[in-house]
Amino acid sequence: MAEDVAQLCRILPIKHVAERCGLDWHTVKAIDKAWLERTLPPLDMTGVEKLIMDEFAIHKGHRYATLIIDAETRRVLWVGQGRGREAVRPFFDAIGQEALKRIRAVAMDMHAPFEVEVRAKCPKAEIVYDLFHVVMKYGREVIDRVRVDEANRVKKDKVARKVVKGSKWLLLANRENITEPSQRIKLKELLDANQALMTVYLLKDDLKALWGYTREGWARRAWNGWLARAMESGIGPLKVFARNLAKRIDGILAQCRWKLNTSVLEGINNKVKVLKRMAYGFRDDDYFFLKIKAAFPGKPR
Numbered sequence: 001m002a003e004d005v006a007q008l009c010r011i012l013p014i015k016h017v018a019e020r021c022g023l024d025w026h027t028v029k030a031i032d033k034a035w036l037e038r039t040l041p042p043l044d045m046t047g048v049e050k051l052i053m054d055e056f057a058i059h060k061g062h063r064y065a066t067l068i069i070d071a072e073t074r075r076v077l078w079v080g081q082g083r084g085r086e087a088v089r090p091f092f093d094a095i096g097q098e099a100l101k102r103i104r105a106v107a108m109d110m111h112a113p114f115e116v117e118v119r120a121k122c123p124k125a126e127i128v129y130d131l132f133h134v135v136m137k138y139g140r141e142v143i144d145r146v147r148v149d150e151a152n153r154v155k156k157d158k159v160a161r162k163v164v165k166g167s168k169w170l171l172l173a174n175r176e177n178i179t180e181p182s183q184r185i186k187l188k189e190l191l192d193a194n195q196a197l198m199t200v201y202l203l204k205d206d207l208k209a210l211w212g213y214t215r216e217g218w219a220r221r222a223w224n225g226w227l228a229r230a231m232e233s234g235i236g237p238l239k240v241f242a243r244n245l246a247k248r249i250d251g252i253l254a255q256c257r258w259k260l261n262t263s264v265l266e267g268i269n270n271k272v273k274v275l276k277r278m279a280y281g282f283r284d285d286d287y288f289f290l291k292i293k294a295a296f297p298g299k300p301r
Contacts, residue, residue, distance in 0.1 A: 001021075005035075055111070067292075074268075092117065104258075108129070138204055149196075170183060171201060
């Protein structure tokens with residue numbers, strides 16, 4: 001019966017399983033949690049050389065958890081509360097020195113605590129920054145900041161101010177996603193009329209292009225050109241971003257050797273959201289994390 005209840009809990013919310021089996025909600029939850037604790041395999045790092053790390057929200061109020069997966073098999077290796085250095089340390093402490101020495105690359109966003117802990121624990125691992133997160137950071141810290149500055153600069157021209165203020169999506173969207181002709185025309189007119197927005201928009205595409213290189217020498221030359229243009233632009237937010245990124249450029253150039261990114265976690269995160277909705281009322285993060293591990297056992301190596 002416990003096995004039947006646990007199997008039903010894989011596809012149905014606890015409330016529905018409880019009604020179907022004639023059991024109390026808390027009884028069903030206790031059965032499923034105990035079954036998962038007993039049947040989930042222990043953490044196994046055999047053959048694991050590449051990791052992907054990312055965070056996700058578990059509750060309102062800026063509460064987060066961190067996912068670590070095997071980049072090759074897509075198996076969830078570990079889930080833990082928090083997103084700081086101390087939050088991920090239990091994973092690295094648990095896997096042992098031999099496993100730490102085998103890890104050669106770790107893909108992540110530019111979240112400093114992750115990077116600091118990986119460098120401290122994994123002496124042979126290279127950090128690989130994810131394109132999506134870097135470009136998203138560029139959009140937030142450069143494009144959106146310049147858009148607001150330009151809107152304030154033309155505040156006396158109500159029509160121009162309205163156009164600039166209403167252009168956020170057009171400026172942040174990938175060019176290939178803007179398919180409606182009227183939107184393409186609007187974007188072209190906006191960029192033609194505003195030099196600062198034109199500059200940061202074009203440099204966004206050039207920044208993305210760095211992830212397309214397979215040889216580090218070519219990628220570094222492209223980066224040096226990008227950095228020079230950014231610093232010569234005279235645009236404050238762009239120059240600040242460029243200086244900060246220059247300190248961590250090795251994490252971008254590493255993608256020439258390791259074609260890793262956190263995009264594989266998007267599918268996982270979408271399913272996590274479904275599990276979270278099904279888990280409404282758990283108030284038990286340990287149980288929630290067990291459900292996540294069970295949902296992503298990975299593919300055979």
